Amino acid sequence: MEYAIMPAIIENRHGLRQGRIMSIENGWWHRARWVESPNQDSRPQNEISLLLLHSISLPPHEYGGPYIERLFTNRLTADEHPFFATIAGLRVSAHLLIRRSGECIQFVPFHRRAWHAGRSCWHDGDETRYALNDFSIGIELEGDEITPYKEAQYRVLAEATKSLCRQYPALSPERITSHARVAPRRKTDPGPAFDWAYYRQCLQSL
Ligand SMILES: [Zn+2]
Numbered sequence: 001m002e003y004a005i006m007p008a009i010i011e012n013r014h015g016l017r018q019g020r021i022m023s024i025e026n027g028w029w030h031r032a033r034w035v036e037s038p039n040q041d042s043r044p045q046n047e048i049s050l051l052l053l054h055s056i057s058l059p060p061h062e063y064g065g066p067y068i069e070r071l072f073t074n075r076l077t078a079d080e081h082p083f084f085a086t087i088a089g090l091r092v093s094a095h096l097l098i099r100r101s102g103e104c105i106q107f108v109p110f111h112r113r114a115w116h117a118g119r120s121c122w123h124d125g126d127e128t129r130y131a132l133n134d135f136s137i138g139i140e141l142e143g144d145e146i147t148p149y150k151e152a153q154y155r156v157l158a159e160a161t162k163s164l165c166r167q168y169p170a171l172s173p174e175r176i177t178s179h180a181r182v183a184p185r186r187k188t189d190p191g192p193a194f195d196w197a198y199y200r201q202c203l204q205s206l
Helices: 007-013 067-072 151-167 196-205
Strands: 040-042 050-056 096-098 104-106 112-114 122-124 127-129 136-142 176-178
Touching: 050 151, 067 096, 096 151, 136 151, 151 196
Parallel strands: 050 136, 050 176, 096 136
Antiparallel strands: 040 112, 096 104, 122 127
Protein backbone atom coordinates (compact mmCIF):
# COMPACT_ATOMS: atom_id res chain seq x y z
CA MET A 1 0.00 0.00 0.00
CA GLU A 2 1.22 3.50 -0.71
CA TYR A 3 0.76 6.12 1.91
CA ALA A 4 0.21 9.83 1.45
CA ILE A 5 3.27 11.50 -0.03
CA MET A 6 5.93 12.64 2.39
CA PRO A 7 3.64 13.12 5.40
CA ALA A 8 6.42 14.20 7.72
CA ILE A 9 7.66 16.98 5.48
CA ILE A 10 4.16 18.28 4.82
CA GLU A 11 3.50 18.25 8.54
CA ASN A 12 6.75 20.06 9.10
CA ARG A 13 5.60 22.95 6.92
CA HIS A 14 2.69 23.29 9.31
CA GLY A 15 5.02 23.84 12.19
CA LEU A 16 5.88 20.49 13.70
CA ARG A 17 9.05 20.52 15.72
CA GLN A 18 12.18 18.79 14.45
CA GLY A 19 11.96 16.28 17.29
CA ARG A 20 8.73 14.86 15.93
CA ILE A 21 10.10 14.70 12.40
CA MET A 22 12.95 12.54 13.65
CA SER A 23 10.71 10.31 15.73
CA ILE A 24 9.65 6.74 15.08
CA GLU A 25 6.05 5.82 15.76
CA ASN A 26 4.59 2.33 15.33
CA GLY A 27 7.81 1.35 13.59
CA TRP A 28 7.64 4.12 10.97
CA TRP A 29 10.15 6.97 10.74
CA HIS A 30 8.51 10.35 10.24
CA ARG A 31 11.44 11.61 8.20
CA ALA A 32 10.81 9.00 5.45
CA ARG A 33 8.24 8.63 2.71
CA TRP A 34 6.33 5.43 3.37
CA VAL A 35 5.77 2.81 0.67
CA GLU A 36 4.93 -0.49 2.33
CA SER A 37 6.48 -3.66 0.89
CA PRO A 38 4.72 -7.02 1.03
CA ASN A 39 8.16 -8.59 1.54
CA GLN A 40 8.14 -8.68 5.34
CA ASP A 41 7.08 -10.87 8.22
CA SER A 42 7.33 -10.92 11.99
CA ARG A 43 10.58 -10.99 13.93
CA PRO A 44 10.75 -14.29 15.82
CA GLN A 45 12.15 -12.77 19.02
CA ASN A 46 11.23 -9.09 18.70
CA GLU A 47 14.95 -8.31 18.86
CA ILE A 48 16.38 -5.27 17.03
CA SER A 49 20.10 -5.10 17.71
CA LEU A 50 22.05 -4.76 14.45
CA LEU A 51 22.16 -2.19 11.66
CA LEU A 52 23.16 -3.55 8.27
CA LEU A 53 24.22 -1.16 5.51
CA HIS A 54 23.77 -2.02 1.84
CA SER A 55 23.91 -0.35 -1.55
CA ILE A 56 21.85 -0.83 -4.67
CA SER A 57 21.40 0.81 -8.06
CA LEU A 58 18.94 -0.25 -10.74
CA PRO A 59 19.90 -0.76 -13.47
CA PRO A 60 23.43 -1.14 -12.08
CA HIS A 61 25.32 2.18 -12.05
CA GLU A 62 22.21 4.19 -12.95
CA TYR A 63 20.51 6.44 -10.46
CA GLY A 64 17.21 8.17 -9.97
CA GLY A 65 14.78 5.74 -11.64
CA PRO A 66 11.73 4.12 -10.06
CA TYR A 67 13.16 0.61 -10.21
CA ILE A 68 14.44 0.05 -6.66
CA GLU A 69 11.05 1.01 -5.30
CA ARG A 70 9.44 -1.35 -7.80
CA LEU A 71 11.80 -4.21 -6.87
CA PHE A 72 10.97 -3.86 -3.19
CA THR A 73 7.23 -3.83 -3.92
CA ASN A 74 7.24 -6.71 -6.44
CA ARG A 75 6.40 -4.44 -9.35
CA LEU A 76 9.61 -4.72 -11.37
CA THR A 77 8.93 -6.06 -14.85
CA ALA A 78 11.54 -8.29 -16.45
CA ASP A 79 11.35 -6.78 -19.94
CA GLU A 80 12.24 -3.19 -19.04
CA HIS A 81 15.99 -3.85 -18.93
CA PRO A 82 18.08 -6.99 -19.60
CA PHE A 83 19.36 -6.96 -16.02
CA PHE A 84 15.86 -6.94 -14.60
CA ALA A 85 15.17 -10.37 -16.07
CA THR A 86 17.71 -11.77 -13.60
CA ILE A 87 16.12 -10.24 -10.53
CA ALA A 88 12.44 -9.63 -11.31
CA GLY A 89 11.31 -12.72 -9.41
CA LEU A 90 13.16 -11.86 -6.21
CA ARG A 91 11.18 -11.19 -3.08
CA VAL A 92 13.36 -8.71 -1.22
CA SER A 93 13.07 -5.53 0.77
CA ALA A 94 14.89 -3.25 3.16
CA HIS A 95 13.60 -1.04 5.91
CA LEU A 96 15.00 2.16 4.40
CA LEU A 97 16.34 3.34 1.06
CA ILE A 98 18.35 6.56 1.01
CA ARG A 99 18.53 7.97 -2.49
CA ARG A 100 21.35 10.08 -3.96
CA SER A 101 19.24 13.20 -3.30
CA GLY A 102 18.90 12.28 0.37
CA GLU A 103 15.26 11.31 -0.06
CA CYS A 104 14.46 8.47 2.31
CA ILE A 105 11.82 5.83 1.64
CA GLN A 106 10.68 3.31 4.23
CA PHE A 107 9.33 -0.03 3.03
CA VAL A 108 8.96 -2.09 6.21
CA PRO A 109 8.18 -0.96 9.77
CA PHE A 110 11.20 -1.52 11.97
CA HIS A 111 9.53 -3.97 14.34
CA ARG A 112 8.84 -6.26 11.36
CA ARG A 113 11.45 -8.37 9.54
CA ALA A 114 12.60 -7.11 6.13
CA TRP A 115 14.28 -9.46 3.66
CA HIS A 116 17.71 -8.01 2.89
CA ALA A 117 20.57 -10.03 4.41
CA GLY A 118 20.30 -13.42 2.68
CA ARG A 119 22.83 -16.05 3.73
CA SER A 120 25.09 -14.27 6.19
CA CYS A 121 26.62 -14.48 9.61
CA TRP A 122 27.63 -12.05 12.34
CA HIS A 123 30.09 -12.57 15.17
CA ASP A 124 28.22 -11.25 18.15
CA GLY A 125 30.76 -11.42 20.97
CA ASP A 126 31.51 -15.13 21.40
CA GLU A 127 28.47 -16.18 19.46
CA THR A 128 28.20 -16.65 15.68
CA ARG A 129 24.73 -15.76 14.60
CA TYR A 130 22.91 -16.52 11.35
CA ALA A 131 19.48 -15.43 10.06
CA LEU A 132 20.43 -11.81 10.49
CA ASN A 133 17.13 -10.53 9.13
CA ASP A 134 15.59 -11.75 12.39
CA PHE A 135 17.24 -9.02 14.44
CA SER A 136 18.66 -6.44 12.03
CA ILE A 137 17.52 -3.29 10.33
CA GLY A 138 18.52 -3.00 6.68
CA ILE A 139 19.34 0.36 5.12
CA GLU A 140 20.07 0.61 1.40
CA LEU A 141 22.05 3.51 -0.01
CA GLU A 142 21.45 4.22 -3.67
CA GLY A 143 24.91 3.65 -5.09
CA ASP A 144 27.23 1.29 -6.90
CA GLU A 145 30.09 0.65 -4.44
CA ILE A 146 32.76 2.54 -6.40
CA THR A 147 31.18 5.96 -6.91
CA PRO A 148 31.42 8.23 -3.87
CA TYR A 149 28.16 8.48 -1.96
CA LYS A 150 26.56 11.89 -1.62
CA GLU A 151 26.82 14.24 1.30
CA ALA A 152 23.00 14.23 1.59
CA GLN A 153 23.07 10.44 1.96
CA TYR A 154 25.56 10.53 4.85
CA ARG A 155 23.51 13.20 6.57
CA VAL A 156 20.22 11.30 6.32
CA LEU A 157 21.91 8.01 7.20
CA ALA A 158 23.33 9.59 10.34
CA GLU A 159 19.92 11.00 11.25
CA ALA A 160 18.30 7.60 10.73
CA THR A 161 20.99 5.91 12.81
CA LYS A 162 20.50 8.35 15.62
CA SER A 163 16.71 7.97 15.60
CA LEU A 164 17.02 4.18 15.54
CA CYS A 165 19.54 4.01 18.38
CA ARG A 166 17.29 6.22 20.46
CA GLN A 167 14.20 4.12 19.74
CA TYR A 168 15.79 0.67 20.02
CA PRO A 169 18.28 0.61 22.90
CA ALA A 170 19.88 -2.70 21.85
CA LEU A 171 21.20 -0.87 18.77
CA SER A 172 24.35 1.20 19.13
CA PRO A 173 27.06 2.70 16.91
CA GLU A 174 29.19 -0.39 17.67
CA ARG A 175 26.50 -2.64 16.20
CA ILE A 176 26.55 -1.28 12.66
CA THR A 177 28.11 -3.28 9.88
CA SER A 178 28.02 -3.84 6.13
CA HIS A 179 26.49 -6.53 3.99
CA ALA A 180 30.02 -7.21 2.71
CA ARG A 181 31.23 -8.02 6.22
CA VAL A 182 28.41 -10.43 7.05
CA ALA A 183 28.37 -12.15 3.64
CA PRO A 184 31.99 -11.81 2.49
CA ARG A 185 31.89 -14.47 -0.24
CA ARG A 186 28.70 -13.21 -1.85
CA LYS A 187 28.48 -9.47 -1.28
CA THR A 188 30.65 -6.37 -1.48
CA ASP A 189 28.18 -3.59 -0.64
CA PRO A 190 28.21 -0.75 0.27
CA GLY A 191 31.76 -1.12 -1.00
CA PRO A 192 34.99 0.86 -0.88
CA ALA A 193 33.19 4.06 -1.87
CA PHE A 194 31.48 4.16 1.51
CA ASP A 195 33.42 6.39 3.89
CA TRP A 196 32.98 4.85 7.35
CA ALA A 197 35.05 7.51 9.07
CA TYR A 198 32.94 10.29 7.60
CA TYR A 199 29.73 8.46 8.53
CA ARG A 200 30.94 8.14 12.16
CA GLN A 201 31.87 11.80 12.14
CA CYS A 202 28.38 12.79 10.90
CA LEU A 203 26.88 10.59 13.61
CA GLN A 204 28.93 12.22 16.35
CA SER A 205 28.07 15.73 15.18
CA LEU A 206 24.31 15.18 15.63
ZN1 LIG B 1 23.27 -5.80 0.34
